[in-house]
Every structure is written in C-alpha cells, then in structure tokens.
Amino acid sequence: xxxxxxxxxxxxxxxxxxxxxxxxxxxxxxxxxxxxxxxxxxxxxxxxxxxxxxxxxxxxxxxxxxxxxxxxxxxxxxxxxxxxxxxxxxxxxxxxxxxxxxxxxxxxxxxxxxxxxxxxxxxxxxxxxxxxxxxxxxxxxxxxxxxxxxxxxxxxxxxxxxxxxxxxxxxxxxxxxxxxxxxxxxxxxxxxxxxxxxxxxxxxxxxxxxxxxxxxxxxxxxxxxxxxxxxxxxxxxxxxxxxxxxxxxxxxxxxxxxxxxxxxxxxxxxxxxxxxxxxxxxxxxxxxxxxxxxxxxxxxxxxxxxxxxxxxxxxxxxxxxxxxxxxxxxxxxxxxxxxxxxxxxxxxxxxxxxxxxxxxxxxxxxxxxxxxxxxxxxxxxxxxxxxxxxxxxxxxxxxxxxxxxxxxxxxxxxxxxxxxxxxxxxxxxxxxxxxxxxxxxxxxxxxxxxxxxxxxxxxxxxxxxxxxxxxxxxxxxxxxxxxxxxxxxxxxxxxxxxxxxxxxxxxxxxxxxxxxxxxxxxxxxxxxxxxxxxxxxxxxxxxxxxxxxxxxxxxxxxxxxxxxxxxxxxxxxxxxxxxxxxxxxxxxxxxxxxxx
Numbered sequence: 001x002x003x004x005x006x007x008x009x010x011x012x013x014x015x016x017x018x019x020x021x022x023x024x025x026x027x028x029x030x031x032x033x034x035x036x037x038x039x040x041x042x043x044x045x046x047x048x049x050x051x052x053x054x055x056x057x058x059x060x061x062x063x064x065x066x067x068x069x070x071x072x073x074x075x076x077x078x079x080x081x082x083x084x085x086x087x088x089x090x091x092x093x094x095x096x097x098x099x100x101x102x103x104x105x106x107x108x109x110x111x112x113x114x115x116x117x118x119x120x121x122x123x124x125x126x127x128x129x130x131x132x133x134x135x136x137x138x139x140x141x142x143x144x145x146x147x148x149x150x151x152x153x154x155x156x157x158x159x160x161x162x163x164x165x166x167x168x169x170x171x172x173x174x175x176x177x178x179x180x181x182x183x184x185x186x187x188x189x190x191x192x193x194x195x196x197x198x199x200x201x202x203x204x205x206x207x208x209x210x211x212x213x214x215x216x217x218x219x220x221x222x223x224x225x226x227x228x229x230x231x232x233x234x235x236x237x238x239x240x241x242x243x244x245x246x247x248x249x250x251x252x253x254x255x256x257x258x259x260x261x262x263x264x265x266x267x268x269x270x271x272x273x274x275x276x277x278x279x280x281x282x283x284x285x286x287x288x289x290x291x292x293x294x295x296x297x298x299x300x301x302x303x304x305x306x307x308x309x310x311x312x313x314x315x316x317x318x319x320x321x322x323x324x325x326x327x328x329x330x331x332x333x334x335x336x337x338x339x340x341x342x343x344x345x346x347x348x349x350x351x352x353x354x355x356x357x358x359x360x361x362x363x364x365x366x367x368x369x370x371x372x373x374x375x376x377x378x379x380x381x382x383x384x385x386x387x388x389x390x391x392x393x394x395x396x397x398x399x400x401x402x403x404x405x406x407x408x409x410x411x412x413x414x415x416x417x418x419x420x421x422x423x424x425x426x427x428x429x430x431x432x433x434x435x436x437x438x439x440x441x442x443x444x445x446x447x448x449x450x451x452x453x454x455x456x457x458x459x460x461x462x463x464x465x466x467x468x469x470x471x472x473x474x475x476x477x478x479x480x481x482x483x484x485x486x487x488x489x490x491x492x493x494x495x496x497x498x499x500x501x502x503x504x505x506x507x508x509x510x511x512x513x514x515x516x517x518x519x520x521x522x523x524x525x526x527x528x529x530x531x532x533x534x535x536x537x538x539x540x541x542x543x544x545x546x547x548x549x550x551x552x553x554x555x556x557x558x559x560x561x562x563x564x565x566x567x568x569x570x571x572x573x574x575x576x577x578x579x580x581x582x583x584x585x586x587x588x589x590x591x592x593x594x595x596x
Contacts, residue, residue: 016163017117020124024048025110032107047130047168049123050109053429054588058106061429062086063126064116067158068136068151068178069097069382069389075119076370076380083363086112091366093359093386095422095472096133096175098126102429124162129170131161131246136178137186138383142351142391144310144344145319146180148197148209152305153238154178156297160239164291166246171253172261174246180307182506183320187384189508190217190475192263193245194226195238196506197307209305210234212506215245216267216275219469223510224264227272229279235300237283239293244283248275309346316344320504321477322542325416325457332411333402339413339457341398351391352398354405355414358423358441359386368408376401384472385422385460387415418461418530419454421445422472426465426482427588428580433465434587435482435493439579440522447523448530456534459543461526462501466589475501477543478526479511484587485518487566493519493578493585497560499529499553502544509544514557520575521563528560 024044031041045052051061062082066075079099083091086108087101094100104112116122126133134154141149157176161167167174176193179186188194194214199207211233217226233241245263252270254261267275286292310316318324319342329335340353354369361369369388373380378401379391388410390401405411414420421444424430426437441463448454462476466483473479479501485494498511517525537546547556566575578585 011159013159013162014117014120017122017124018114020048020163021110021113021117024113028106028109043128043169046128047125048109048113049126050106051127052431053102054427054431054433055103055429059102060104060106060109061100061102062104062109062112062123063094064099064101064121064123065126065133065158066097066099066121066382067134068140068154069138069384070151071380071382072119073370073373075121076366076373078115078119078121079361080363080366080370082112082115083366090360090362092425093356093361093382093388095384095386095424095470097135097138097382097384098133099382100425102425122162125167129172131164131167131170131174131176134158134161134176134178135186135384137180138381138389139185139319139342139351139391140178140180140381142308142342142345142349142379143180143185143319144308144316144346145183146197146307147199148180148307149305150178150180150186150195150197152297152300152303153195155303156239156299157242159299160243160293160297161246166243166250166291170246170250171255172258174249174263176242182504184504184506185319185384187475187503188214188217189226189503189506190219190223191226192216192218192249193242198232200232208234211238213238213241214506215279216263216272217508218262218264219472219474220262221467221469222264223469223474224267225508225510227267229276235305236295239297240283240286241279243293244279244286247282248278252278311344311346311348314343317342321460321502322458322504322544323416324540327413327455327457332406333399335413336402336411337398339417340415348394349392350395350398351389352393352401353383353415354388354390354410355412355420356387356410357414357445358421358438361388365408365410368404372401372404375404385415385420387420413455416457416460417454418448418456418459419445421461421463422476423463424465424470426463427578430465430470432468432589433482434484434589435465435495435519436579436581437463437465437471437480437482440480440495440519443523443579444526447527451527451531453527453530453534456530458537459530459533463495473498473501474510475503475508476511477501478529480522482519483516484585485516485566487518487575488568490569490576491585491587492566492576495519495522497522497525497557499556500544500547502542512553514553515560515564517560517564518566518575519578521565525560525563529556532556532559
C-alpha cells in the first residue's frame, strides 16, 4: 500500500534566518567578553559560515551559499556592496559555487548577514561539520545532454537540510552534488552524496526518469572515488535517500579523529555493502519521522524538472572535461563564441561563459554583471571552475553580451582552455595552506600567455596550497599541491605535480604523482607539458588518453626532472621566496578549522 504524503507546515526560512543572526550576534559579544570559550565559539562561527584567517585577530572570511550556483541581479549588486564596505574590494568564487569575502571584521559580521538575508542569501552551514552548499551543474536546465533539470532538486535539498537538527554537529562535513547527465559537469563522483540524473525502462515499456546515486567520495590527502548506492533511485525516494545517508554518517562517523571522519572512512571501516544495507534500512523507516522528506519536493513541483532537451536541428555543443576546443577564428568575438558559447537546447536558447581569472570579481564587475543580467533577462550561475555563466540567451543577444563583458575584462576565451587555471585561496588567507597557490596560478597563466599556450584546449590545471584539495588538484589534467621543501639548509616553497586526473562518464581517475618541483619551476613544467600535449595528441584525444599513450605520468616526468633543482640561495634567492611574498619562505601552518 502506498504511503500517503505528509502534510507539514512550511518552514519560514526567513524568520529562521533572522533569529539565527540574533543568536550569533549575542554569541559574538559573549565571546569577545570572554564568556564563551574559543572552542565553543569556533563551532558556532563555522556553522554560521564564518572562517578564521591566518592573519589572526578578528579578521574573518564570510562564505556565502549559492545553491546550484544561482544568483540574481540584486544579489550581484549586494556582492559589490559587501566587497567595498566589508572586504577588500573584490570577492572570490569557490570551486563549490560559493562566494567568499575576506578580511571582514568579526563585529561587523551580523550586519553583513542581515544584508544577505534581504536578498534571500545566507552563510549558514557553508563551513563546519554540516551539510555544505548543495552544488549542481552550471548548465542544469540549459544543457542539451541532460536527463533532468537538477536545479530544483538542489534547491529542495538545500531547503530541507539548512538549519536541520540532523546536520548541525556531524562527524565531519557532508557534500552533495548534482549532475543532469553522465557527463558529470557537477562532479558527483568525488562527493559524499553525488546525484546523476538518468532513466530506466519499466516492465510495461514506459520510461521512468530518476537518479543514480553515488556515495562516500572525497578528495583531500586520501582521495576516494564515490561508489554506487543502488542501480536506480526514484524521484520520490531521492530526498529520503540523502537523509538516510546523512543519518548513517551521523551514527557511524569517527568523532574522535577528524582526519578519518568523512563518510569515505566509514566505508573503509565497515564496507560499502554494509553502508548500503544501513542506508536502505533507514530509508524504509523514514516515513515514521516527523521530518520525512518523501514524495516530489514542492520546489520541484513548482519549478518542474523537465530536461532542456536537444534541438531538432543545429549544433550540439560537446560538454565535459577533455572536450576538444579549437580556436580557428582571428576575430575576438568569434574566438569567444568558439570557446564560451554552448548551443543545443530545445527551447532555442544558448548559454555563454564569462571568464573570471582565479575566480576573482571586483565590486565594479559585480555591478556590471548585475546590469548585464537585467538587460538581457538572463539566468546566471557560477561554475565549479570559478566562472560566471549567462543562460537563457538568444543568438541575437550574444554580440551585446560580448561587448559588455569586454568592457569589464571578462570576455577573453577562457572556458576549457589552458589559461583557465583554478586555485584555492592558499596561504594568502587560509590557516592550513603551505604555499601561495593563487600566486602560482597567476605565474602559470602568465607563462602560458607568453609562450602562446594559453589557448590550448582540453587541459585543466588546478592548484591547492596544501594536500586538502580545496583546489581539486586530484581531479584535473595537471594538478599541484603545496608542500615545504628543504634545500641548502633552508625552507623553500614547493609543489607535488600530478597528471591525468579526470571526472566524467560516471567515473573518476585521480591524478598520478609525477614529481616534486620548486614553486618557481612549476610554471615552466606546465608549459612543457602543455606544449608536448598540444604537439603530440591525435584529433580529439583527451589529456588522459594522451598521457597513457606516451607512457604515463612517470614518462612525462622524466622530461621535467632537470627542473627539480634548487640553486644556492646566493645564486638565486627567489627560489626561497614564495609568490607574492617579500621575505624568506616560512611554512606557517595554523590549526585546521575547515576546508572548502
């Protein structure tokens, strides 16, 4: 017998948010007065999306949640205000579709949170041992390849779990990602709960849309691929399955050792079969819960989740890591169209990517983006490669969009080209970063530009300032993570280079270690690899396929070993100074609070 739907009172998220801000404002005052200990306040601060910086004192980073990366003109305008009035003039798009602002004074945080509430945004649970920002493919609802529009599903997941008592003190963070098809632009394959839209044929011959769920993936110092939970999860069962998985994690996660507390370690401890059994068992009993999330969520009923669909005629833009992107035109506008415009949806609209180097956007750019979005009546999303995507456009609007982006220096061809380097904040602000990953990213970009390699397509470069992989170095064609090196009796900034990371087609290959390098030698190493890839690959060959064909990471590393050399400090002191620094390198690592 079918279980009747639960009729429950709708949550007033706005009232909850303002009450939450008031509680946090009181807690800040109590902490500064010495009435709340550092350990207790840290949990409250992180659960409210506020992260301490390596500068110490009351400098804070505020991380703003943007479910599915969606953002409105009003919200973009507020970002400009926050950048100038609370931060240092610009904000940063993260690899999880958040926006971060650094150097925010702790006592001003409540005012910032109230400003966010006015435009229906929050920082709540964007940090800490909570359910983090719910991500989705940046083309969800506009992709010609998708099985379902996962946007409303991501929104429903966010709304169900934000401030939910189940997720306030988990053993560790819990990340949920959605992809609309097996291309997996939403990166489901390395998250705690990854969702990929799919379909199946029922015994009566009908086609049922639903999901394939993957669990217990993760990056960090010990990357684990996500594993399939079951062959098919119905639309009615999706939210109950997420909650059941969260409950299993809450019950079985390691609360004594945060380094082994993620869901991936639960699988290592009790096995995937036992985790599957527990999730399914809890899911069957969830209808007895007062917060049972069964049935089609109201967000999905209201917005609909029908796929965008393929156009009957015309060009279908290939998507995903490793796509073959080639610039043939000389005209700047045509070059941008070739790399940054996505075509093929049945509703006739197109999408276009505005390139944001290093994911940084100034206050003036925020304002301009808001104006462009209003003028074109576009839907805008942030991507996990730290760019801005304009959707629901007509072909006739593309020249206007390009011209407007060109004015604010966001119209360079960047999508899926070598110049689109992704980096975490690094030791600029992060407590646990070892190196200046942003500085290396800029240096790599500069070298690629100088050597005519910046527009090589089909190669992704990602950098993290430590092993935690906030820059997702494990999942890129060329990846780096920062590490301290010792040479001539001195500390020096260094990196481990990885090659061949890949996410797509419901599989993941983690990058393989190639060699260690001085930080100042890493840009030349990238240039050599990109040049060789461009010269040797066959038509449409992916980086991973090329790497395997030429002998793997070790074979490529053999041509780079001359770069793993530190000159004497008197010969070249620059090797002992990190990017953006003026004094000798010091691996000053603080206490870990939270990672992206």
